[in-house]
Amino acid sequence: MAAAVAGFSPKSTHLHNPISFNGPHSSFLGGSLKSLCFQSKPRNKSSDFISLVVASASSRSSTNSSDGGRFYLNFTGFPFPLGPFLNRRTFRTEAVKDCIWLFEQEQALGFSSVSTNNRMTVIKLKSGGLWVHAPIAPTKECIQLVKELGAPVEYIILPTFAYEHKIFVGPFSRKFPRAQIWVAPRQWSWPLNLPLEFFGIFRAKTLKDEDMMTPWADEIEQKVLSSLEVGIGPYVEVAFYHKHSRTLLITDAVIFVPRRPPDCISKESLLASAKNGLAVKLLSKGKEVPEEPVVDNKMNRQKGWERMVLQILFLGPSNLLEPNATFAQMSQKLIVSPIVKTLVFSKVPEKVRDWIDRITRDWRFKRIIPAHFSAPINASRSDFLAAFAFLDDLLGERYVTRPSLSLLFTSLMGKAASYFPPDDMRTLSSLDEFLVSVGVVKKTVSGQKR
Numbered sequence: 001m002a003a004a005v006a007g008f009s010p011k012s013t014h015l016h017n018p019i020s021f022n023g024p025h026s027s028f029l030g031g032s033l034k035s036l037c038f039q040s041k042p043r044n045k046s047s048d049f050i051s052l053v054v055a056s057a058s059s060r061s062s063t064n065s066s067d068g069g070r071f072y073l074n075f076t077g078f079p080f081p082l083g084p085f086l087n088r089r090t091f092r093t094e095a096v097k098d099c100i101w102l103f104e105q106e107q108a109l110g111f112s113s114v115s116t117n118n119r120m121t122v123i124k125l126k127s128g129g130l131w132v133h134a135p136i137a138p139t140k141e142c143i144q145l146v147k148e149l150g151a152p153v154e155y156i157i158l159p160t161f162a163y164e165h166k167i168f169v170g171p172f173s174r175k176f177p178r179a180q181i182w183v184a185p186r187q188w189s190w191p192l193n194l195p196l197e198f199f200g201i202f203r204a205k206t207l208k209d210e211d212m213m214t215p216w217a218d219e220i221e222q223k224v225l226s227s228l229e230v231g232i233g234p235y236v237e238v239a240f241y242h243k244h245s246r247t248l249l250i251t252d253a254v255i256f257v258p259r260r261p262p263d264c265i266s267k268e269s270l271l272a273s274a275k276n277g278l279a280v281k282l283l284s285k286g287k288e289v290p291e292e293p294v295v296d297n298k299m300n301r302q303k304g305w306e307r308m309v310l311q312i313l314f315l316g317p318s319n320l321l322e323p324n325a326t327f328a329q330m331s332q333k334l335i336v337s338p339i340v341k342t343l344v345f346s347k348v349p350e351k352v353r354d355w356i357d358r359i360t361r362d363w364r365f366k367r368i369i370p371a372h373f374s375a376p377i378n379a380s381r382s383d384f385l386a387a388f389a390f391l392d393d394l395l396g397e398r399y400v401t402r403p404s405l406s407l408l409f410t411s412l413m414g415k416a417a418s419y420f421p422p423d424d425m426r427t428l429s430s431l432d433e434f435l436v437s438v439g440v441v442k443k444t445v446s447g448q449k450r
Contacts, residue, residue: 069140080110082164090142091264095369095376096245099124102375103145104264105136107164113272114311117262118164119371121249122146123220123242129154131216133240133249134165134371135172143175155216158183159238160251165371170200182207186226188233207238219243225355227348235344241363248365252340254387256374257331261305271296273304284321313338316427326424334379334387338420341390342432346444349394356388
């Protein structure tokens with residue numbers, strides 16, 4: 001179990017460093033194998049009429065001191081423990097002025113050199129209280145940054161069954177004992193299906209689909225994706241819509257990979273990923289891998305980030321030695337992670353299509369906040385639909401309900417978003433075939449066979 005250790009309470013400093021990303025539109029983690037465990041191209045003419053832009057942050061905050069109150073001990077996780085094991089730095093960003101804040105920490109995969117960011121979103125309600133989505137590790141620094149918002153935490157939300165979000169809910173809630181805990185339905189874990197109490201989550205209420213009786217229903221609506229068994233268990237994720245700011249909150253359904261690494265990922269992690277280790281030697285397309293020291297510079301940090309992203313998206317990409325070509329194709333656009341698409345959504349496309357259609361029909365959002373990679377993302381309903389264009393191929397024409405003109409527009413955008421380089425998909429496709437053969441996941445639904 002994760003445990004927070006109290007330390008010095010530092011002050012915060014505010015860094016004004018807005019970041020924006022522009023790139024061609026087409027249809028994690030973001031997705032990662034976690035969902036089954038516990039739980040760019042260069043600018044072209046098409047980008048002239050549609051593009052995604054990651055909204056600039058108005059301010060960033062983190063604390064500075066000898067240890068920063070960042071100590072947090074966690075060695076749990078299956079099949080890989082979730083790092084960092086001892087130290088987690090927290091960054092706070094104001095996404096919507098006086099309304100929505102993003103809190104980010106680095107999240108590493110076991111003892112590897114692969115990291116991404118894990119995001120908690122905090123919304124200030126009309127009551128003056130705070131609504132906390134997908135808590136992160138409650139370090140001294142993190143809790144101080146929450147308290148600096150000057151409002152009580154009223155609700156703590158677990159929007160998924162996934163382990164890396166579930167593990168922090170109990171410890172975080174103990175920092176705010178008066179807050180109500182609400183969790184996604186059908187919680188489960190693997191290889192042992194443990195009750196919520198094992199994770200330190202007590203007296204939790206269950207989130208229900210389109211429930212208008214929640215205490216926040218006048219301000220935040222919700223829709224539940226609760227699939228049939230995708231293999232060893234169901235995929236469960238709750239989407240939320242903050243009406244005043246027109247913001248869609250997603251956990252792992254979509255991602256937007258930025259060109260540059262998030263601030264919360266340490267230079268040590270980036271440089272470790274830039275080293276030509278065993279993974280690079282195995283995934284180098286047979287090219288000779290030079291043995292050379294890694295110098296701390298911008299180029300090597302970028303190489304480390306690109307290698308991290310490709311391993312998160314594909315598990316075994318075709319060329320880690322020279323990752324920039326594939327990285328350019330996968331970054332700067334709203335996509336469904338290849339792992340989530342292949343191992344989860346392709347198994348239950350009817351359920352996913354119904355969820356996506358209800359979201360785009362009822363909610364007029366203009367930005368999306370996922371739990372990983374970039375956020376907030378300036379994106380419309382058409383952008384969101386385009387990321388899921390692959391569902392039409394799986395389900396066949398009789399499942400398409402949108403008007404023909406809308407379908408054509410979405411299809412054009414969806415081609416690039418659904419395209420993943422075949423060479424990079426080989427390891428993931430082989431893993432899918434193996435998992436199907438041993439009964440861990442279901443077969444992919446085929447619209448043509450149907």
